[in-house]
Amino acid sequence: MGEEMVDMEAAAQPKEIGHGAIFEKSNRPITLKFENVVYKINIKSEGFFNKKKLEDENKEKIILKGISGMVLPGEMLAMLGPSGSGKTTLLTTLGGRLGGNLSGNITYNGKPFSTVIKRNTGFVTQDDVLYPHLTVTETLVYTALLRLPNTFTKQEKVAHAEAVIAQLGLTKCKTSIIGSRNVRGISGGERKRVSIGQEMLINPSLLLLDEPTSGLDSTTAQKIVSTLWEFAIGGRTVVMTIHQPSSRIFHMFHKVLLLSEGNPIYFGKGADAMDYFSAVGYVPTFPMNPADFLLDLANGVPADESRDDQALVKQNLVSAFKTNLAKNLEIELQQPNGNLQGISDGKKHEQWTTTWWQQFSILLERGVKERRHESFSGIKTGQVLVIAILTGLLWWQSDRSHLQDQISLFFFYVGFWGFFPLFNAIFTFPLELSMLEKERASGMYRLSSYFMARTIGDLPMELILPTCFVIITYWMAGLKATAANFFGCLLVLLYSVLVSQGLGLAVGALVMDQKAATTMGSCIMLGFLLAGGYYVQNVPKFIAWIKYISIGQYGYKLLVMSQFKPGETYPCPPNGTCLVEDYPAVKAVGLHGFTVSVIALAIMLVGYRLVAYIALMRIGAPKK
Structure with missing residues (x-):
């Protein structure tokens, strides 16, 4: 047999x-x-x-x-x-x-x-x-790299994609982007041929x-x-x-x-x-x-x-x-099928034609190319720069005598960089739902490789813009001019940004509806900020538990601790000095518990992403 x-x-x-x-x-x-x-x-x-x-x-x-x-x-x-x-x-x-x-x-x-x-x-x-900002060649090459087995070399997979392009009469538009309703690209007939070409790449029997x-x-x-x-x-x-x-x-x-x-x-x-x-x-x-x-x-x-x-x-x-x-x-x-050649049952077939690392690398490269137009778009970059300059001017060279102003700047950091990455991340999976369903149903890649590639591919956008924001506002606001304090503030903010991004990924994956996810994410983040220890310092016990799950509370606390240490003083009327830790806005969060705050955010960092991953498991799961 x-x-x-x-x-x-x-x-x-x-x-x-x-x-x-x-x-x-x-x-x-x-x-x-x-x-x-x-x-x-x-x-x-x-x-x-x-x-x-x-x-x-x-x-x-x-x-x-x-x-x-x-x-x-x-x-x-x-x-x-x-x-x-x-x-x-x-x-x-x-x-x-x-x-x-x-x-x-x-x-x-x-x-x-x-x-x-x-x-x-x-x-x-x-x-x-199809991804609108990829060219015809890029679309088919990435599909070939993911779907063709490793018995092909990379060069053979690329050549196979080129052969499909020629067979389907797509040579003239091979360097043109696919396009969409809002992006000018190839014609409807050419898009349909690209979709068919993606399936013909595997030379299907059916x-x-x-x-x-x-x-x-x-x-x-x-x-x-x-x-x-x-x-x-x-x-x-x-x-x-x-x-x-x-x-x-x-x-x-x-x-x-x-x-x-x-x-x-x-x-x-x-x-x-x-x-x-x-x-x-x-x-x-x-x-x-x-x-x-x-x-x-x-x-x-x-x-x-x-x-x-x-x-x-x-x-x-x-x-x-x-x-x-x-x-x-x-x-x-x-009636019997005749003498048709059958499917070999004597050999165990692997579920995946490529390795996890290959899938991750290809998906990461494809994702970066597709989203390069929006990663550092003029609107987002301009928005951050304008807010950064405005913030620096409003808090221009505030000193220790204006302790409340400096503390409020840290809470503004937490608020602005809680919502910004949250909303960016909320749209991640709802916008790619159709693509994820299509590619997962065909068994193109593991969910884990897609998830890691998608989240890591967004890190430049998520980390570079807040870094620029801190560089501008930190020195304009006249905060402590030491490397340790500056980098401490920067690292805490980036840490908080990653946690907020994870929350956005989780909400988006759970709801999968952009409007509903935005509303839900806004309510959650507002609740976290209200319980962050800045607006309300004497929270009733029956609702005080919210602060223990609040990104804003831990982020705000760590930012304050990056600038002030126990025993430091500030000028206070009439002509004396007072301990910073006794200032009401600081006392509400305290200058102790650094390790606990770091661990709490670490749990959220991993936990939110785990929730997002589990939520995605229900989408387009390949059937055996």
Whole structure:
């Protein structure tokens, strides 16, 4: 058996790296079968005064109602149907990405979905989830470096990406950035080809695409489907959902599955679809695009514009399918796959194609390139510099006789540099949710490597700006002009900034909604500052516990301790001196407990990031 079976991971490598390698005939074909696939969801009623609330709470809605079919290597299956017919749900199910109340049998060469199958399956989502500030080449090269196994050298992976660029006709725009709604970049058709190229990089045996022609003109759509047709005839299995293809595109489909409200009403060769519906009594009154005719029928609208009830037309079509096609399809599904080369079970397949360090390094480099435009943007840098200069002027050369002013400066440090990194970090994961879901679902990298790369990549932004802020304000405010005091103040502030960043990461990862996360983060930080020992010095005991979890309290305390020591004095009226530690604003936090404060912030530094990491584990977790 070992000689007959083919190791899919080894077979994923083209025989040579070149422009002709991508569409060579596949030597590890996959026959996809799905039998009686049913998917249900629970419907929860909304509205407090809904009289049927109790009745509807446990009501189920059936999205897929017993869908069956088979796609052979070298075939391209198109799933058609109106919006809400279940096309995307079925496609997601076939890609092993849908859990929940799912029944039926889906096999790949007679075997269930597995890590090996996932590694050789490409999935192109309807929305092009791409980094807008990376070029076409950078996008595909980084994907190749992450997804291709280490049996390729780095140079071969880059060459493989270049080959895909040439095959998909992206050479002219290879140095252009992807772009977005707010950033001018490549065209919509080129973006779609980049998305397809990301999946073609792994030379998949099974390629699934959700609406690959959505939003494109007919000529561009035809070019994309032609490319997919060429990819299929090389021995791959291609399945796509498509809403309303042109007649030229329709005739490229080897097989068509037509859905109506989750029910199959046709499955078979695309060329036989019109003859089948004619045989069951539905004939177009004039020559028209077959796809348009099929969609009209799926909507319950017959071509003769009769006044038949739409529900009745759909019911008749479902019955006709069960009578004329279902039994033959069931017999066909029971037939063996033939002599297709299978998947080797004799070798243990690693879950990841690259090492942790490779993933971390590549993700760090990619993240820095993508965010280089915003890391030190003019707006953020200008904001910090303006506030720093204004702060320095307001506290200009304050001396020990103005002790309250100096202490209030430290609390301003804590407040400003509590909110600034908090808000920057809150948007980190919500903005990348789609990308994280897409890449994690494909098993591209470990969550830990992504998390470390993402947080470390933001450190320059998080640490350089507060450093500049302290350099400007410290000397303008006339604080102690010694290296020990200056660096002590700087290190404490940077320490506090990292903790605030961790809080922002945790809130953003938990909520995953920018507006809600911003509100939640603001409330938490304001609570911490109020309990920080500056505004309220005699906090009631029943709420005093807040100060023990307050970033502001520990940061404020350490900043005060970086400037003052026990036993130091300050001028106080009428003509005497007083101990700094007895000053009310200082006494509230004290000049003792340095180690406890450092440890408390260390626990928060690690704890908040751990919470963020655990919250991210629920997102896009790859299914085995």
